[in-house]
Amino acid sequence: MSSCSPQADTQNAGPQSTPTPDATTSSTAVNIETLADNLRAPWRVTVLPDSGYLVTERPGHLLRIANGGMRTEITGLPDDIYVEGQAGLFDIILSPDFTDTGTVYLSYAQGTKEANGTAVLRARLMGTELVDGKIIFRATPTKDTNAHFGARMVFLPDGTLVMSLGEGFAYREAAQDKASHLGKIVRINVDGSIPADNPFALVDGVRPEIYSLGHRNPQGLHFDGVSGTLWAHEHGPKGGDELNIIRGGKNYGWPIATTGIDYNGAKITPFKSYEGMENFVKDWVPSIAPSGLTIYRGTLFLGWDGDALVGGLKSRDLRRVDLEDGKFVREYILLEDLSARIRDVRTAPDGSILVLTDDATNGKLLRITPK
Template sequence: MKPLKIACYAVIMFMTSSCLETQTSPTLEEISSIAFDIKTEATALINPWSVAELPNGDFLITERGGRLIRVSQGKPVALSGLPDDILVAGQGGLLDIVLAPDFTETSEIYFSYAYGQIEANGTALAKAKLSSTNIEDVEVIFRANPPKSAPQHFGSRIAFLPDDTIILTLGEGFALREDAQKPNTHLGKLIRLNRDGSAPINNPFIESPEYKAEIYSLGHRNVQGLVFDKATGVLWSHEHGPRGGDELNIIRPGENYGWPIVTKGTDYNGARITPFEEKEGMVEPVYYWVPSIAPSGLAIYRGDMFPEWQGDAIIGGLASRDLRLVNLKGGQAVNEIDLLSDLDKRIRDVRIAKDGSLLVLTDDDENGQLLRVSAK
């Protein structure tokens, strides 16, 4: 059955195969902002990229221009101590931030950023200790290699797995799409690291000398959503397609997600990138969007405030200027809802707060905001 041009759904068969069955999409349901209580937690942010909630209720917010903001009781303070090699150009700058699983004991944070120069750059991952006014003991534990030639497609999302290893997403550099399939480069890959930056000895390609030891999966374009769902043990990601073909995926070690050999999208000039929308040996997305919504930020809802959303994916839309909820039941995407359909703001990140509300970060050159979306 062929999908409509709004979106596409798939069934994941959690057996020895990853057979997928596409379905026709329903009409997109919309829920406007008046259905929720929306509180502004921070404002006047300049191109904010990521948010992390601290145990005491404060927030850490990265700004792509190279500032790390701590928001305490509505008051923002810029923290000192960031690396001095952050490249602010194109899509690059200070990017994702997460707390270490043992943050309450260690005060350790992990953040990603663009390093290098405009003509030779990449994604770096660093760790540091957080204090009230600065970060200390900064250590860069990974730099993607080789450098790419344009300041675009950095990936940069971070997630911890239950074994205390780290997954970092890395874009293919836009102009280097074929590198997503090459084993000797980090570009277009998801990588898995120990907390000191070394490659775990059980990484899927660790015994293949032609592969970078850090590679966890390959064939990615620009992954800007990543979350590990503790309730199901599933690692989810989403990534930007070209002109259409944004994808929601379940990530498994050693798998090839196809870019640029397969895609549901076309090039920006309308030309075909490849004759293949699917190919044996390459993972089909659980869900995809045509036209593109330019997804950024991803959460799997696990909270008490919205019980009807349990286990559903919540995704920020940059191009669609809204928040999308993909209803997941038994491994199948059965519905999509346009949340905050009247907000009309680029949404860069979304997280689930401790109280079960949504933390939504809007992207703007002058007045980005951190919004808390709660049930009425």
């Protein structure tokens, strides 16, 4: 079964997938420094402005990791985190005014096996405790599956918050249903209210939070401030992972158009593209099961400016996607010798690359620099 299935997202996949013809091993030699190990299914790393990192662990833990490696568990997480399969604690991002207020935003699976969905908690980080927690968003309707939550978040320059939402695996048609949050990217204000300029804010029968639709399970989301572009990638089924430029009001095709097929080999749709729906910038066949995304704007890796770095859960490597003016040029493979499922990838302020490897008991936070 493909790594984009619910089971493979949370378990060790088998042999590495065959690289696509346009992917070649990178000639860039790198240093790999372990900043922390023995992490429990780590999901997101966020750099703190004063020093150190916040790392979420999917089973429901939030860690503060100092530069020297000492870790402290943060208390005050919500008590209704649903942990099973792919469900659990997901993303954490800092408010633009974090230095003054300590405000953070966390996404997590809320509810029960029978009725769950992605929720966003706003809270303040005071020392080692989250305080003043408030739920500002809940995906509607709830679902009874433990897969495809999406849950990546990013701020746009106007201060609005954008989050990806998966279609719950068993509800693929919901990705085209504007009355459902499933299979969408949503945009909200920091208090959970609706931005007046959302593309469907005034349309009857449509969830006003919807920013884009037709997504399967987007586990990478990044706003590139240099180009002013919102990027996302998402898991396909068996093949058909996609890297996309996200534009408000647009439809990204799932399940009407995809280059993937179903897990049993059957066609999902006869269409690889469809009129009125956005085309991907890059797809992966076979799947790499992408997770984590950054557009590199650092100065340590020469020639990488504006390229996408994508973690691979199934491919067990890091992909550098060479981009020129928003178009795919070529692809390079890094960190393949680690043979580790890569859950998250970020650019640190110093231009180094932070990577989280996904393992139930020995996930690692790595710092990558050029030799």
